Amino acid sequence: MTQPKSPFVGLQAGTITRLDKTEAYSQSWHQWSQPEIDALTLAYAAGRPLLVRGEPGTGKTQLARAAAQALGWKLHAETIHPRFEPHELRFRFDAIKRLADAQAQVGGKGAEALNDRLYWRPGVLWKAYGWASATRFMSAEEGNGEVKGHVVLIDEIDKADSDLPNSLLEVLAQRSFHVEPVAAPIGGPGVQAPLIVITTNEERDLPAAFLRRCIVLSLAADSAYAGWLVARGKAHFGALENIDGRAQPLLHDDVLWQAAEQLVKDRDAVAGHNLAKPGLAEYLDLLYALHALFKDEPDATTRTAAQLKWLDRLSAYGYLKHAVEDPASAAHQPAQASQRSQRAAGEPR
Known part of the structure; x- marks a missing residue:
């Protein structure tokens, strides 16, 4: 052809x-x-x-x-x-x-x-x-x-x-x-x-x-928004041996997926309030922060566990940019941040 x-x-x-x-x-x-x-x-x-x-x-x-x-x-x-x-x-x-x-x-x-x-x-x-x-x-x-x-x-x-x-x-x-x-x-x-x-x-x-x-x-994500985010997260944090000489990923797939799934939930939460929805920029900001916070931890399993815990605690502040007047709303930032912090501190992984 x-x-x-x-x-x-x-x-x-x-x-x-x-x-x-x-x-x-x-x-x-x-x-x-x-x-x-x-x-x-x-x-x-x-x-x-x-x-x-x-x-x-x-x-x-x-x-x-x-x-x-x-x-x-x-x-x-x-x-x-x-x-x-x-x-x-x-x-x-x-x-x-x-x-x-x-x-x-x-x-x-x-x-x-x-x-x-x-x-x-x-x-x-x-x-x-x-x-x-x-x-x-x-x-x-x-x-x-x-x-x-x-x-x-x-x-x-x-x-x-x-x-x-x-x-x-x-x-x-x-x-x-x-x-x-x-x-x-x-x-x-x-x-x-x-x-x-x-x-x-x-x-x-x-x-x-x-x-x-x-x-x-x-430019818009496809219908599987979480997967669309993860694919772009891998472009930044995945194994890029042929491009950047990086044989091992910087972040585990579990971190990429949990960050993406939480962002999808937060997008849905603010969608009904006609507010700006978090997107790829907020997703990558959170991933870069998690990498920077724990990059010196040599054990990969310990590093991933810590990143998952702190992802739960920090994502509300990175993803949710608007407070909603109804305190019962899932998009109310202070309430949701408190809920995530309690969950991260009390629930086993």
Whole structure:
């Protein structure tokens, strides 16, 4: 069977990739799924942005990191906040610093014209579409090294109002734009298009015109949520001899499963109260804590028993982020935490 020409086709669903530590991100592991591979294949071939939807903690941001590493391209990431201005994806201009420097020259001897290159900062789109011109406004350390291509991560676009996605429409259509300090347009038909990954937690609806210009991937656990969690827990704490030289798992399967089953119960408990449900991020936080607390215990059986006991005691504080007014509710954090602590202290394993 003829294989399509795509750098993502060679990836296999279920494969675990180690994501190297960077200045912005700690080392992590990504387990590829077939929907991720297929959606990236389409976005890459069509030259369209990939919009990744899903609740917090489903690995949306990590997918951009994994894609950049698979391509061997440079990742440029921007996290959106409610006061984010659309032009900041293209550039930033420090007008306050320039004014201060200009005022400092008043009355000085032989005042010289200010160098505007000191005040312009390329945004993620400028770097991705016009790396050569952007490096003139970057530090030598940031702009050095060979760059084969660019992946742009626009994280949590739903935090901004509709002006931000609407401002992207022309850039996505023309694949070029202008910035004041550069005469030639940034991007254009002769420039290798970046892979753009945009994430949303769906706190706000996105404009229909913007959605039409995107490839859309919805990241969600399958119906067997506990098993879905455990599979991703094994990517971090399982035996990874072929990837990380780890012949033995860091956490026993019993710990992974009990943490997953408790999280499913807590998700069900808050579901009827229209509250944010715990997910993969909370699951991994608890597992990392249990590993850190007992990693120096040499006996594996003793270590696992202690981790299971403390998992019961600590999970309420890591999983349940909301107190419910009804104290009889299973989702009431103080009551449930007390119940778990008593159970962990009194019941044999």
